[in-house]
Amino acid sequence: MTQKQGGPRRKEDIFAATLDMLGSLGFDSLTVEGVAQRSGVNKTTIYRWWSSKSELLRDALLHSPILTFDLADTGSLRGDLTALVEQIQHLLDDEHRRTVVEAALVGAVRHEAMRELVISFLDDRFGRHQPLFERAVARGDLPPDVDPAPLVDALAGALWLRILVRRGEVAEAYTRDLVGMLMDGVTRSAGPSH
Amino acid sequence: MTQKQGGPRRKEDIFAATLDMLGSLGFDSLTVEGVAQRSGVNKTTIYRWWSSKSELLRDALLHSPILTFDLADTGSLRGDLTALVEQIQHLLDDEHRRTVVEAALVGAVRHEAMRELVISFLDDRFGRHQPLFERAVARGDLPPDVDPAPLVDALAGALWLRILVRRGEVAEAYTRDLVGMLMDGVTRSAGPSH
Numbered sequence: 001m002t003q004k005q006g007g008p009r010r011k012e013d014i015f016a017a018t019l020d021m022l023g024s025l026g027f028d029s030l031t032v033e034g035v036a037q038r039s040g041v042n043k044t045t046i047y048r049w050w051s052s053k054s055e056l057l058r059d060a061l062l063h064s065p066i067l068t069f070d071l072a073d074t075g076s077l078r079g080d081l082t083a084l085v086e087q088i089q090h091l092l093d094d095e096h097r098r099t100v101v102e103a104a105l106v107g108a109v110r111h112e113a114m115r116e117l118v119i120s121f122l123d124d125r126f127g128r129h130q131p132l133f134e135r136a137v138a139r140g141d142l143p144p145d146v147d148p149a150p151l152v153d154a155l156a157g158a159l160w161l162r163i164l165v166r167r168g169e170v171a172e173a174y175t176r177d178l179v180g181m182l183m184d185g186v187t188r189s190a191g192p193s194h
Numbered sequence: 195m196t197q198k199q200g201g202p203r204r205k206e207d208i209f210a211a212t213l214d215m216l217g218s219l220g221f222d223s224l225t226v227e228g229v230a231q232r233s234g235v236n237k238t239t240i241y242r243w244w245s246s247k248s249e250l251l252r253d254a255l256l257h258s259p260i261l262t263f264d265l266a267d268t269g270s271l272r273g274d275l276t277a278l279v280e281q282i283q284h285l286l287d288d289e290h291r292r293t294v295v296e297a298a299l300v301g302a303v304r305h306e307a308m309r310e311l312v313i314s315f316l317d318d319r320f321g322r323h324q325p326l327f328e329r330a331v332a333r334g335d336l337p338p339d340v341d342p343a344p345l346v347d348a349l350a351g352a353l354w355l356r357i358l359v360r361r362g363e364v365a366e367a368y369t370r371d372l373v374g375m376l377m378d379g380v381t382r383s384a385g386p387s388h
Contacts, residue, residue, distance in 0.1 A: 077381070102303045102304075105303065105359065106300045106303050106304065108359050109296045109299065109300050109358055109359070110296075110300065115359070115361065118359060119359070119360055122355075122359075122360070141381065142380065142381060143381070143382075146380060147371060148380075149368075149371075150352060150368060150371045150372040150375055151375060151380050153351070153352035153355045153356055153372075154348040154349070154351065154352040154372065154375065154376070155348070156351070156355060157347070157348065157350070157351020157352040157353070157354055157355045158344060158347035158348040158351040158352075159351070160351055160354065160355070161316075161347045161350060161351045161354070162347055164303055165299065165302050165303070165309070165312060165313075165316075166313055166316070167309065174343075174344060177341060177344045178344040178347075178348065181344055181345060181348065181376060181379070182348070182375060182376070182379065182380055183379050183380060183381055184379040184381065184382075185375075185376065185377050185378040185379035185382065186336065186340060186342075186345050186376055186377060187271070187335065187336060187337070187377055187378065188378075188379065
């Protein structure tokens with residue numbers, strides 16, 4: 001195997017073909033053979049790197065640039081969470097990327113193998129968001145004993161219901177209200193000062 | 195048509211058969227013919243009451259007792275939201291009811307017709323929750339200008355991610371943290387006093 005064959009660009013092609021197939025056909029119909037065809041990479045080569053469709057899909061979800069977004073460091077927890085919501089919105093505004101996310105979430109509800117992959121993905125992204133909360137604790141924006149899990153669940157879950165289920169617009173006011181409520185609480189979040 | 199044929203018990207049988215089929219086969223494979231077979235009610239009779247599969251499914255989602263829960267009036271917004279989370283958990287703890295909810299949510303992402311039904315259902319339930327927020331405003335628990343939509347989205351979305359995607363346990367601490375965060379804000383929600 002030459003360096004070129006295992007190089008990052010070829011892997012990116014394979015990941016792109018994998019997520020493309022997941023989005024268009026769903027988890028059931030995704031096959032290594034189909035990925036080989038779509039990416040133009042030999043099936044044997046793909047199997048040399050990943051032992052199964054699930055292993056391939058795990059790496060594609062974790063490492064493909066289409067599901068990656070940069071975390072902003074805005075200097076405040078409110079700013080960082082607002083930027084995070086905007087990045088998720090931006091990702092879901094793109095039809096191709098939205099289709100991949102939908103197929104993964106639908107698959108997670110229906111298939112245990114896909115659910116495990118989605119949980120790995122969520123854990124990975126959650127880990128990447130840790131610096132955001134560490135900075136907030138260091139600044140005194142967040143008490144050190146807060147578990148950020150319900151915060152991330154509420155943020156991501158609200159966007160899922162709003163964008164993927166209701167197909168609603170996420171206006172600036174909605175983002176501000178959502179982040180404001182999570183920051184300050186619903187009992188204090190009203191009024192023009194927020 | 196006698197009163198007995200159109201009676202509430204027969205409609206309940208039809209609704210139960212409809213949701214049962216939705217849960218086991220999904221939106222695609224749900225047919226009025228199948229509902230007729232499963233409920234033992236003549237297909238012509240079903241078409242006399244509902245002009246299409248979508249109309250039947252809409253009424254089944256809205257009116258079947260399996261997706262209904264009573265709203266508690268505990269005397270505080272925190273208590274009412276905690277009771278609401280516990281009722282949703284209780285609903286999703288039941289495998290049959292969870293399967294119906296999953297099929298509806300999966301269908302909503304994949305089919306426009308199903309999405310419209312789920313949106314009708316969410317709007318209906320949201321409407322039924324209004325008294326909870328009206329009581330909170332009347333008591334002074336909630337500022338009158340708060341839009342409860344992001345609150346309900348965050349609550350329901352967090353439970354969806356936690357229970358349906360991650361298949362995680364919802365311990366008492368999680369419910370308390372989630373409701374506490376939505377009530378008081380994440381910046382104030384830590385510590386044993388909450």
